[in-house]
Amino acid sequence: MFVGSEMSIGLDKLFLLDKSRTRSISAENPTGEKGKGGMALPTEDTEYPNSSAALELGQGWKARPFLKPKAGETLTIMDIDGPGVIQHIWMTSDMSFKKAGRSCVLRFYWDNEETPSVEVPMSDFFAVGHDEFAPMNSAVVIVNPLTALNCYWQMPFRKHARITFTNELNTDLELLAFQITYAETEVPEDAAYSHAQWRRGVTEKSHPEFTILDGVQGKGKYVGTFLAWTQLSAGWFGEGEIKFFMDGDKQFPTICGTGVEDYFCGSWGFPETYSTLYAGNTLRLKGLDDPQKFSPPQWSLYRWHIMDPICFEEELRVTIQSLGWGQDGKYRPLEDDIASTAYWYQTEPHQKFPDFPSYKERWPR
Structure with a gap:
């Protein structure tokens, strides 16, 4: 539970109202801005997996749900100003950790720092060892079939938050899907x-x-x-x-x-x-x-x-x-x-x- 002057999380605080605002970043809303989700136009460009499936439906119908990290590419998947607190990260990639587990690296940077505060292979960050799936149901990390990765570590930032994803394989990944939910809220001095x-x-x-x-x-x-x-x-x-x-x-x-x-x-x-x-x-x-x-x-x-x-x-x-x-x-x-x-x-x-x-x-x- 994260408790601050503007924000309280937990069943015992869930019914209390405060000034925080919920935002979420995904391929469909890469900036997390209010009213900016689902704006992509469907395309046949294979850089955006499944986008072509929405060609007949048009804008607003799952036109850019996933990304396709190229071999050796670093993608910035979160780049926003604070203050705020990341509350939940869901992530999945190719159907086997053997291809997209320890081969890919997550890095988190707080408040415009030059070196990361978090630097961990994707699978290990979500407590998947040896690139081998194992179901997990804990308080802050949950791993569900087939390769559904979830973490609920509370991550406050004051000025800025940036997260990168690096594909160090010599081949492209078929897809990267993610949802990063955070609150725009004041962060206490002692956080x-x-x-x-x-x-x-x-x-x-x-x-x-x-x-x-x-x-x-x-x-x-x-x-x-x-x-x-x-x-x-x-x-x-x-x-x-x-x-x-x-x-x-x-x-x-x-x-x-x-x-x-x-x-x-x-x-x-x-x-x-x-x-x-x-x-x-x-x-x-x-x-x-x-x-x-x-x-x-x-x-x-x-x-x-x-x-x-x-x-x-x-x-x-x-x-x-x-x-x-x-x-x-x-x-x-x-x-x-x-x-x-x-x-x-x-x-x-x-x-x-x-x-x-x-x-x-x-x-x-």
Whole structure:
């Protein structure tokens, strides 16, 4: 729930009236302006998928519902002045994440900043791991068949909001459909900005620690973790602890978890999939029914700190250990492939993110 001087969202506030105005951006209304939706004229130009289907109907009849991002193209899908708050993003693309998941990148820029506050592959931003569909029903991210991506993270901006979509494939996408709903409203002085960062790496047995987030400076709240974890060896992988180093912590963190399944609100491993308001294990392991189709175990795990945000005053670093369980009853350091998306709010300006992994560096080896 976002609560401000001009805006309140939630069932307990839904009946209250305020001065905010609802607007929505899509291919049919790219500016979100009042009275400007559905104005496109139908065309046979293949740049606008399905537009030709409205030729006999004319203007106002689904003439520009989708875009077709060309190979290597960056599209600006939102570019508006504030103040306001993004409330919901729905997005879908080609029918398989294999083509349009981690190959495409979302970047969000607040208040005319030069570097993005959000920089995440499309699929991972919506908690889809490994470019593999898995249904998800959480408080802020919902994934529905076939590739329907939804997020309800509240994203305030004061002066300006710009969102880009980059197709890094060497082929055109058949379509990109999106709806970004936001409120034109005043933003309270104490409102922080939404951030999300993606990383990927392989842990080393000599020090099997993966960095989820580092270099954050400013005051803020850490609000979510999504991990796309690929095991590179057999056996149980989830003995490692998550650690939150904040506000001057050096060797030891202020907050230390007790195990991977514990952090994702499970226990005694992940015997089955689950998707709850705040935590889940969504991707069913391959090969359970047919050993001939078995592949290295891949996990899609989310944990939203909505009811229990991690508050920090000056700085934050988040790590997780890659530890298994050995037959000798001892912890086993692992070389696993981990991709993470960290979600947090903080004051601006933010520190520049690490260089974003290239197209070829985004998938397990």
